[in-house]
Structure formats: structure tokens, C-alpha cells
Amino acid sequence: MSKLILNRRRFLHSAAATSAVLASPMYIRRASAQSSGEVNIWTYNDFVPESFQKQFEADTGIKVNIRLVDDQGKQFNLLAAEQPNPTVDIMTVAGHRFLQFIDSQLLAPLDTDRLSNWNNINPTFSESDWATINGNKWGAPILSGMEVLSYNTDFVTQEEAMTWDTLFSEDYRNQTAYIIQDMMSVVMLMMGYDGNMVEYMDDPEKAAQIVEEAKNFLIEHKPLVRKYYDSGAEFQQMMVNQDIVLGHSWNGPAAALINDGFPLGMTIPNEGSYGFVYTYNIANNAPNADNAYKFLDAILASPEIGAAMTKASGFISTYKGADQYLSELERKSTSFPEEQLANLQFFRAEANDLKYSLVDPAVEAIKAA
Amino acid sequence: MTQNVSSEQTTRNIGGGNSTPVFWGRLSGWGPYHALVRVATASPRRQFLILAAFPILWVLSQHLGPMLQMFRVSLTDAYPVAPGVEQNFTLDNYVRFFGDSIFWMPFFRTLIFAGVFTFCTLLITYPVAYFLARHVSRKNQMLFLLLLLIPFWVGEIVRTYAIMILLGNTGAVNLVLTTFGLVDRPIPFMYTSFSMGVGIVYLTSLYMLLPLYSALEKLPKSMNEAAADLGAGAWTRFRRISLPLTIEGISSGCTLVFLISTGFYATPVLLGGPSTTVFAETIAGFFHVAGDQWPTGAAFATIMFAAALLITAAFQKIMSALRKGDPR
Numbered sequence: 201m202s203k204l205i206l207n208r209r210r211f212l213h214s215a216a217a218t219s220a221v222l223a224s225p226m227y228i229r230r231a232s233a234q235s236s237g238e239v240n241i242w243t244y245n246d247f248v249p250e251s252f253q254k255q256f257e258a259d260t261g262i263k264v265n266i267r268l269v270d271d272q273g274k275q276f277n278l279l280a281a282e283q284p285n286p287t288v289d290i291m292t293v294a295g296h297r298f299l300q301f302i303d304s305q306l307l308a309p310l311d312t313d314r315l316s317n318w319n320n321i322n323p324t325f326s327e328s329d330w331a332t333i334n335g336n337k338w339g340a341p342i343l344s345g346m347e348v349l350s351y352n353t354d355f356v357t358q359e360e361a362m363t364w365d366t367l368f369s370e371d372y373r374n375q376t377a378y379i380i381q382d383m384m385s386v387v388m389l390m391m392g393y394d395g396n397m398v399e400y401m402d403d404p405e406k407a408a409q410i411v412e413e414a415k416n417f418l419i420e421h422k423p424l425v426r427k428y429y430d431s432g433a434e435f436q437q438m439m440v441n442q443d444i445v446l447g448h449s450w451n452g453p454a455a456a457l458i459n460d461g462f463p464l465g466m467t468i469p470n471e472g473s474y475g476f477v478y479t480y481n482i483a484n485n486a487p488n489a490d491n492a493y494k495f496l497d498a499i500l501a502s503p504e505i506g507a508a509m510t511k512a513s514g515f516i517s518t519y520k521g522a523d524q525y526l527s528e529l530e531r532k533s534t535s536f537p538e539e540q541l542a543n544l545q546f547f548r549a550e551a552n553d554l555k556y557s558l559v560d561p562a563v564e565a566i567k568a569a
Numbered sequence: 570m571t572q573n574v575s576s577e578q579t580t581r582n583i584g585g586g587n588s589t590p591v592f593w594g595r596l597s598g599w600g601p602y603h604a605l606v607r608v609a610t611a612s613p614r615r616q617f618l619i620l621a622a623f624p625i626l627w628v629l630s631q632h633l634g635p636m637l638q639m640f641r642v643s644l645t646d647a648y649p650v651a652p653g654v655e656q657n658f659t660l661d662n663y664v665r666f667f668g669d670s671i672f673w674m675p676f677f678r679t680l681i682f683a684g685v686f687t688f689c690t691l692l693i694t695y696p697v698a699y700f701l702a703r704h705v706s707r708k709n710q711m712l713f714l715l716l717l718l719i720p721f722w723v724g725e726i727v728r729t730y731a732i733m734i735l736l737g738n739t740g741a742v743n744l745v746l747t748t749f750g751l752v753d754r755p756i757p758f759m760y761t762s763f764s765m766g767v768g769i770v771y772l773t774s775l776y777m778l779l780p781l782y783s784a785l786e787k788l789p790k791s792m793n794e795a796a797a798d799l800g801a802g803a804w805t806r807f808r809r810i811s812l813p814l815t816i817e818g819i820s821s822g823c824t825l826v827f828l829i830s831t832g833f834y835a836t837p838v839l840l841g842g843p844s845t846t847v848f849a850e851t852i853a854g855f856f857h858v859a860g861d862q863w864p865t866g867a868a869f870a871t872i873m874f875a876a877a878l879l880i881t882a883a884f885q886k887i888m889s890a891l892r893k894g895d896p897r
Contacts, residue, residue, distance in 0.1 A: 273857045274857050277856065277863065284652075304651050305651075426843075427760045441738055442738045442755070443738050556858075561669075561671070565671045
């Protein structure tokens with residue numbers, strides 16, 4: 201079994217590499233290292249396909265330096281510490297965190313006229329209400345994700361996984377895991393509240409009461425959970441080791457496991473869930489802004505590159521037609537039935553100051569309890 | 570080959586033959602250099618200052634510098650300072666810790682865990698060090714030590730993952746237990762204080778072992794032999810001779826392990842569970858959260874540092890008092 205998985209992985213990597221090389225825009229190849237220099241990128245693991253990176257470097261002479269990040273907050277802090285002379289050119293900000301970065305003058309408005317391939321992005325993402333702030337675009341959407349309930353199909357049925365309640369059920373005591381910060385929003389949604397807290401912007405008392413309820417719920421159910429985790433890799437490892445059979449996760453790491461042949465399913469439960477979009481953004485005062493635009497235009501050039509990003513990360517591509525370059529299994533692992541998608545709403549940023557001023561201490565209280 | 574060439578050059582310089590002297594030869598014959606060396610080494614105090622300059626600079630820039638910077642940040646209300654924001658000095662970050670009891674639990678949990686794990690490490694490594702120092706022939710001791718050191722050639726994270734592979738539901742321990750029918754289903758070792766303890770004891774054992782080995786190795790065998798001749802049993806010999814005479818090693822090892830244990834971050838994150846959150850995780854949370862939370866994290870780190878130092882000082886005081894009963 202393990203041999204099969206390894207062979208399959210190798211095949212997928214080779215296929216992804218070939219696709220991405222073929223997908224590289226002709227103008228990059230023609231450029232043949234005419235320009236040079238470097239571009240510094242902060243991004244999540246697997247968000248820049250390796251084959252694309254090599255091809256881009258060979259064709260443009262621009263060296264791509266990638267620093268891996270695993271958290272939006274860390275990225276914010278690093279960038280804030282480096283301003284006004286950052287070392288980074290492109291970073292990866294989730295759409296619902298734009299405001300915080302923009303308010304702190306950490307991002308430069310994106311000049312979409314410099315991106316000839318901008319229209320390759322599905323307008324559902326590039327023209328969404330969150331994508332335009334103060335009349336400017338601030339990032340190029342690349343991948344879309346959501347908070348899902350993932351389950352080992354050998355132990356949990358899809359019917360059970362259609363409600364978040366199962367995550368807090370005695371039946372799965374010590375076999376579950378979740379990210380507390382994200383679960384706070386989901387629990388608020390489970391309780392019938394607005395997890396984005398936009399509805400309570402004018403009523404801080406009500407907001408505080410809701411967060412308190414969600415906090416108490418998670419404290420009450422703390423004895424049932426096996427692990428509070430932080431990264432997708434941790435979730436994957438716990439699932440593979442069968443330390444857990446059920447957990448809240450992002451769809452990307454879950455899809456990557458499904459594509460590797462692990463018996464995993466995922467749902468957007470009936471109570472609902474939240475979606476988010478990762479975007480590539482250019483830092484304010486970026487040291488290599490021209491190279492950053494070249495990189496962005498190149499990576500947006502074709503749906504095959506978008507598909508390669510999906511294959512590597514498991515998140516859903518925002519590129520038009522990327523799904524045509526996915527296998528049947530990959531398409532299945534990155535799509536959801538219409539009735540489940542109807543339960544999905546996107547994270548919003550308007551009430552972030554209020555929300556996180558309440559949620560962050562609550563998270564600490566849950567951990568300490 | 571290189572060695573031959575150097576020897577040849579040195580010989581030429583010393584011999585002062587017709588060949589041109591190399592760099593060091595020319596430098597030592599240069600007047601200003603001579604004068605500088607004469608001034609710098611004119612007195613023992615100057616020699617000491619020159620020798621001490623680099624270590625002092627190193628300690629100031631690499632050790633004290635970052636800590637002083639952390640302390641300074643802990644006294645501010647904003648860091649990193651956003652454009653248009655004025656940074657002010659404040660004690661609010663310290664007040665936040667003492668004013669909010671939710672932070673006390675991980676703080677005291679960390680100190681208790683560190684104390685318990687230090688004691689466990691001592692209990693486990695003392696017999697190993699004793700065996701190594703007293704029962705392994707001197708020529709094999711280095712080989713034995715080398716074998717014990719091998720796991721420490723790789724980093725903390727890799728060794729932590731090794732523990733995860735060992736203790737996971739599909740790990741080696743559960744595999745043995747289920748294969749031999751000792752349990753019906755895997756025992757959930759992972760993400761508990763047990764798995765965290767195993768990890769920390771494993772990671773810190775060397776810091777305990779080396780001081781203990783060093784202390785036990787110096788212990789004269791004749792003392793134990795004399796005690797045995799006078800009728801003292803094994804336990805009495807250990808209690809009255811070996812233990813008191815190795816108290817310095819115990820003190821050094823425990824201090825090292827305790828201080829290291831209070832600062833562990835990655836191991837509790839990877840091996841710990843919902844009920845084992847340690848203070849390092851709380852501190853890290855302030856640095857991860859986007860916003861002006863770094864000063865609070867810095868203040869909490871300073872509090873942890875001060876508490877660990879105070880406990881260590883108290884521990885050293887106790888050990889010092891115990892040493893007064895040392896038969897030496």
C-alpha cells in the first residue's frame with residue numbers, strides 16, 4: 201500500500217511539474233534571463249509550485265527567495281517590524297485580514313494594469329466586495345479555502361459529519377482536534393450568531409456576551425478534545441497516526457490527504473462554516489517591486505499553474521478553468537455538493553478589531569482552563 | 570603538504586635567510602606594530618583587558634543585549650511601532666499578568682512541570698551516570714558517552730518527532746502492546762502530560778548526565794571500600810558517601826534541566842495536549858497575534874525569566890546548605 205502511494209506521489213509530482221512547465225507563458229521563456237535580481241516572497245508551504253519557480257528563475261534570471269509562514273499574525277508582526285524598509289516583496293494575506301494590513305500601511309495598492317493575466321482569475325474572487333477597499337485592489341486571489349469538518353471514513357459516517365455537534369460528542373471523546381481561534385467563529389455560528397461579529401459592531405456588550413458563551417462552550421467540552429493544533433501539517437499527522445478520527449480543519453490539508461489515498465471525507469456541516477481566500481500582495485516599499493509584478497503576472501499566466509498549486513496545497517484554485525487540469529480524485533477532493541456550499545459564508549473583516557479584542561483573551565482562557 | 574610548506578616558511582623566517590619574510594614575519598618587524606604590542610601588554614591589567622574584551626563584547630551583544638531589548642520592549646505600550654503611533658513607557662503589561670488569573674494557570678503549571686520533570690530526569694540519569702562512572706572501564710567510558718551523545722547530534726524538533734513516532738496510536742509502543750495482545754486498542758499516550766514529560770526528560774537528560782558523571786567520576790573508590798570494610802551496606806554507602814559527594818553535580822544538573830524545561834516551546838506544542846499548555850505557549854501567542862501584543866509577550870517572558878532565576882537561586886541555597894554536611 202505504501203509503495204503504491206509513493207509511486208502515485210512521484211507520478212503526481214512529475215505530472216504537476218510537466219504541466220506547470222508546459223503552462224509557463226511563452227513570454228517568460230523568450231525573456232531568457234534578460235532581467236535579473238531577486239524577488240522575496242513570504243508564503244505558505246506548497247503555494248509556489250516548485251516547477252514553476254525553477255522555470256521562472258531560468259527564464260527571467262530573477263531569483264525567487266521563499267520564506268515559509270504559517271500564520272497571518274506572524275506575517276503581520278514581521279512586516280510591521282521591518283517597515284518602512286521591508287525585505288519582502290510579495291506576501292500571502294487572507295482576504296479577511298486585508299484591512300489590518302492596509303490600516304497599518306503595510307500593503308501597496310495593486311496596479312492591475314501591470315498584470316496582463318489579471319483576467320485569468322475567476323471574477324467571483326477578483327471582483328468580490330472584500331477584494332476592493334478604498335477603491336483599490338490589494339491582492340491577487342490565488343487559492344480559496346474553508347473551515348470543514350474532516351473525518352476518517354473508516355470510523356465516522358458522512359451523516360454524522362453533517363453536524364458540528366459530532367465534534368463535541370462523547371462517542372468521539374479524545375479522538376478530535378481543532379484550531380481554537382477558528383472554532384470560536386464556528387461555535388458562534390453553531391449557536392446561531394454571526395461569527396464575523398459584523399452584526400454586533402454597534403453593540404459591544406452583546407458581542408462580549410456571545411464570545412463568553414462560545415468560550416464557556418469550548419471550556420465545557422475541553423475534556424473531549426485530544427489536541428488544539430495550529431498547522432495543517434499537524435492535523436494531517438494526527439489523522440495518519442489515527443490519533444484522531446474527526447476534526448475541524450482547513451480543506452487544503454484534508455484534500456491533500458484524500459489525494460494521497462487516505463480514507464478521509466470532509467463536509468461543510470448544516471450549521472454552516474466560513475470560507476477565505478488567500479491572495480498574493482505587494483508590500484509597501486517593496487525592494488523589488490518590478491520583479492514582484494513580473495512574478496505575479498507569470499504565476500497568473502495559465503490555469504495549469506493554478507491547478508499545480510491546488511495539487512500541491514489541496515486548496516481550491518481561483519483561476520478560471522483550473523479544474524480541467526485536475527484528476528477525477530483531485531476534483532472530488534476540492535469540490536463540495538451545492539447543498540453544502542449553500543451553508544458557506546466568507547470571513548469578513550469589518551468587525552475584526554472588536555472580534556479579536558474579545559476572541560484572543562477567550563482563546564487564552566480556554567487554553568488555561 | 571600544507572603543513573610542510575608552513576614549516577618551510579617558518580624555518581625561513583626564523584632562519585632569516587635571504588628569502589623575503591612572509592606576512593607575520595614582516596608584521597613582527599614593523600615598528601608601529603611593535604609599539605602597539607608594547608603599549609597593550611605593558612601591564613597585567615592591560616593584558617587582562619585585551620583578553621577579556623572579546624568575551625565581554627560577545628556576552629553584551631549576544632546574551633545581555635537581546636534580554637535588555639526584551640525588557641525595554643516590555644515597558645512600552647506599542648511594538649513594533651506603527652506609522653503615526655507614539656510609543657510610551659508603561660507598566661501595564663506587567664499589571665496585566667498579575668491582574669488576570671487566566672495567565673496564572675499556565676505559569677504555575679510550567680514551574681510545576683519543570684520541577685517534576687527535573688526530578689524525573691535526575692532519577693533516571695543518576696543510575697546511568699553511576700554505572701558509567703563506576704562500573705565501565707575507563708577506556709570504554711568515552712565510547713559509552715559517545716553512544717549516549719548520538720541522539721543529541723540532531724535538533725530538538727527531530728528528536729521530538731522521534732518521540733511522536735514512538736508514542737503515537739500507530740507508534741512502536743502501541744504496536745508492541747497490541748501485537749502481544751496486552752491491550753485491545755492503542756493507549757492514547759500522545760498529547761498528554763505523559764508524552765510531554767517523556768519528551769522533555771529525553772531532551773534534557775544529557776544536561777543532567779554530564780555533571781553527574783563528572784561528579785561521580787571524581788569520587789574516590791577507596792571511600793566506598795573503607796565504608797564497606799566498616800560494615801556499611803550498599804544503601805548506606807550510597808546515602809552517606811556517594812550522594813553527599815555528588816551534590817554539586819546534582820545541583821548543576823538540576824539547575825540546567827530546570828531552566829531549560831521552563832523555556833521549552835516546540836516540545837510542549839508538539840507533544841502536549843489541551844491540558845498541558847505551558848507559559849512559553851502563552852508568551853508565543855502574544856508574538857503571533859497581529860497587533861500591539863509584543864510588549865505583553867516581552868513582559869510575560871521577563872516574569873518567567875525572573876521566576877526561574879529566583880527558584881534556581883533558592884534551590885542553590887538549599888543545595889549549599891546540604892553541602893555543609895559534606896563528609897569532605
